[in-house]
Amino acid sequence: MEGSHGKPKIRIMVVDDFSGMRSILKQTLHLLGYDQVLEARSGQDALQKLKDIDCELIISDWTMPQMSGLEFLSALKGDERLSKVPFLMITAKTERVSVIEAAQAGVSHYMIKPFSADMLQKKIEAIFSRSAAK
Numbered sequence: 353m354e355g356s357h358g359k360p361k362i363r364i365m366v367v368d369d370f371s372g373m374r375s376i377l378k379q380t381l382h383l384l385g386y387d388q389v390l391e392a393r394s395g396q397d398a399l400q401k402l403k404d405i406d407c408e409l410i411i412s413d414w415t416m417p418q419m420s421g422l423e424f425l426s427a428l429k430g431d432e433r434l435s436k437v438p439f440l441m442i443t444a445k446t447e448r449v450s451v452i453e454a455a456q457a458g459v460s461h462y463m464i465k466p467f468s469a470d471m472l473q474k475k476i477e478a479i480f481s482r483s484a485a486k
Contacts, residue, residue, distance in 0.1 A: 362408035363388040367398045367424065368442075369416040377411060377442075380469045384476075395424030402434055409479065414443035414454070422457050429458055438479045442467070 364386055366377045371393070378389045390407065392398035396419055398410070410428070414421035421441055428434045438460040443450065446464055454462050460479045463471065 364409045365390045365407045367392045367412040384473050395419035409438050411440045425457050
C-alpha cells in the first residue's frame with residue numbers, strides 16, 4: 353500500500369515539546385509524501401498514544417522537559433511491542449559524545465537541526481533500507 357506520492361504507507365509519530373517544530377516536521381513529511389503523521393508533545397504523551405496505536409517510525413527531539421528523547425527511547429526499548437520501532441533523533445547537539453550516546457541508546461539515525469526536507473528524506477530512506485537488510 354502506498355501514500356499519495358508513491359511512498360510506502362507508514363504511520364510516523366513526531367515527538368517534540370515545541371509545537372512549531374512539530375508543525376514543521378509534519379508539513380515536511382506531508383510534502384515528502386508521508387500522509388499518516390501523528391504528533392505528541394512529550395515522551396509521556398507519545399507513550400500514552402502508542403498504547404492504542406502502532407506506528408512504523410518515531411521522530412523525536414532530544415531536548416524535552418520531564419522526559420528527554422533518550423529517556424523516551426529507553427522507555428520504548430523496555431517495551432516488547434515498541435522496542436523495534438525505528439527511532440530518528442533530532443537535536444541541535446553536535447558534539448561527538450552526544451552522537452555516540454544516542455547510538456549506544458539504540459537510535460536508528462540522528463539528525464542535526466536545522467535540516468532540509470532532502471536530509472529528512474535521506475535519513476528515513478536509510479532507516480528503512482537498513483531495516484529491510486536485517
